Amino acid sequence: MRFIKLLGLIIVFIVITGIGYLVYVFKTSPKFQGGSVITKPSNQYLAVFNDSIIRNLKADNIIKPKYDSTICRYLYDNDNYVIQEYIINIKGDKTLPDLIEVIDKNELNINGVFSNEIRSKFFTMNYKTISPIVNYLKVSLYGSEIKTVIKNDTVLLLYSNIKNASIEYNSSDTSAVFCRPNQSLLPIEFLFIKKKRMLYFLMMSINREKVSLPQNMLYTLIK
16 A cells, blocks of 8 residues: 555656646746758857856757847856847947946837747846847846946947846837846846957846856957
8 A cells, every 4th residue: 555655656756747847847938930940059158258158058049030130048067147149230340338228117129029038047138030240239237237347349238137138220119129028137248249340249147046147257258
């Protein structure tokens, strides 16, 4: 009789564990409008990271939309942190202070546009289906105070605890990239790196509870 009870408990445990895993996979699986899922980031995407860091990055979700740049999600430091990377094509040769405006208002405006979606444990990132050539960006980090950690002609690093975040292109009234946390305030870093006519956009946040995100952590991973 004890054996039967024990066997029943083991079966229940296996079933619950299996259901939990399926729920996690569903919640973190990417959604996208056309294109394909790929398994390895390109050298162009990996080129921004320090060589010593690459071996500790785990490519978790990578999607190549039909009409947009590849979107990469990595897990870092034993899955404690999540990083997303995306390349924005820019027009002209503006410096980042001339290219990017940063505000702390709630500028999130989805406006019915279908977008590519990558879910993480504590937040969801959406990217507009079609990315134009960009000559101006408005970046909104809405929540607590925005801290500008680094700002020069080619690098901009922002830190905040957000309620939401968004990026608009070319004075559009629709958010081209936006982040919606699953909790009240999410620690996050936004990093922009200009290389010729490409603008690398990386964001970093936590992937486990009781993990902190130090300011400047993302930049220490970059060449």
